Amino acid sequence: MATLYGISIGTGDPELITLKGLRLLREASAIAFPAGINGKPGIAQQIIEPWLAYQQPTLALEFPYVSDRNILVQAWQKAADRVWQYLKNGHDVAFACEGDISFYSTFTYLAQTLQEKHPDVKIEVVPGVTSPCAAAATLGIPLTVRGQRLAILPALYSIDELDSILAWADTIVLLKVASIYKKVWQMLKAKNLLESSWLVERATFPEQKIYHLRDRPSLELSYFSILIVQINRSSPP
Numbered sequence: 001m002a003t004l005y006g007i008s009i010g011t012g013d014p015e016l017i018t019l020k021g022l023r024l025l026r027e028a029s030a031i032a033f034p035a036g037i038n039g040k041p042g043i044a045q046q047i048i049e050p051w052l053a054y055q056q057p058t059l060a061l062e063f064p065y066v067s068d069r070n071i072l073v074q075a076w077q078k079a080a081d082r083v084w085q086y087l088k089n090g091h092d093v094a095f096a097c098e099g100d101i102s103f104y105s106t107f108t109y110l111a112q113t114l115q116e117k118h119p120d121v122k123i124e125v126v127p128g129v130t131s132p133c134a135a136a137a138t139l140g141i142p143l144t145v146r147g148q149r150l151a152i153l154p155a156l157y158s159i160d161e162l163d164s165i166l167a168w169a170d171t172i173v174l175l176k177v178a179s180i181y182k183k184v185w186q187m188l189k190a191k192n193l194l195e196s197s198w199l200v201e202r203a204t205f206p207e208q209k210i211y212h213l214r215d216r217p218s219l220e221l222s223y224f225s226i227l228i229v230q231i232n233r234s235s236p237p
């Protein structure tokens with residue numbers, strides 16, 4: 001029986017893939033990844049492009065950006081069926097995931113759908129570099145030390161949510177921050193936290209940008225933006 005490999009490819013710099021991930025990517029009969037928008041190559045496809053030296057079939061799988069569960073389930077089923085065509089004929093498939101594959105990844109839905117339809121399917125996951133770790137490295141700061149408490153919010157739907165987390169966390173990481181950035185900035189200003197807040201856009205890509213929040217009340221940000229707030233900065237042990 002062939003295997004579906006879920007491969008973490010890192011956050012932008014192609015060299016952030018692990019040796020194991022790279023080997024499995026190169027050995028697979030087909031490479032899958034989330035399709036880009038409007039026919040453009042998706043982010044994962046762009047990252048692995050230097051590693052796809054020879055002719056491997058590619059599967060650009062559609063995972064629409066909608067909240068309607070029926071549409072999503074249909075998309076997961078379709079993606080699972082496409083991957084299964086390879087697996088059932090004994091061909092391994094490597095699914096390339098931006099960042100780490102277990103960290104807010106569409107791969108989870110693909111794997112669950114395949115397992116429901118084909119309980120014997122073989123799936124293996126290769127871990128990798130997440131965006132909070134990549135952003136901390138870019139900023140040259142530790143994400144956490146000693147007993148510090150870290151809060152990671154995948155998306156912020158109300159500003160009150162942030163208020164309650166500010167009360168207990170030492171470091172906060174906000175993903176998908178673009179749409180709510182202005183409100184977050186106002187809250188961080190009110191709490192006197194702008195001095196220890198940074199935003200990293202497209203971390204580890206050649207065009208990566210770092211913004212110190214101090215003088216940035218508004219920013220036009222891409223989807224690949226992450227905000228780090230150090231509430232209690234560490235002092236040396």
Ligand SMILES: C[S@@+](CC[C@H](N)C(=O)[O-])C[C@H]1O[C@@H](n2cnc3c(N)ncnc32)[C@H](O)[C@@H]1O
Nearest residue numbers: 011099100103130131175176202203224225226
């Ligand atoms: C669906 S999550 C995917 C997370 C990904 N699997 C990971 O390991 O980081 C997408 C969010 O992760 C963050 N993100 C992922 N890659 C990023 C990068 N290279 N630079 C900045 N933020 C990134 C952004 O906040 C983005 O909205």
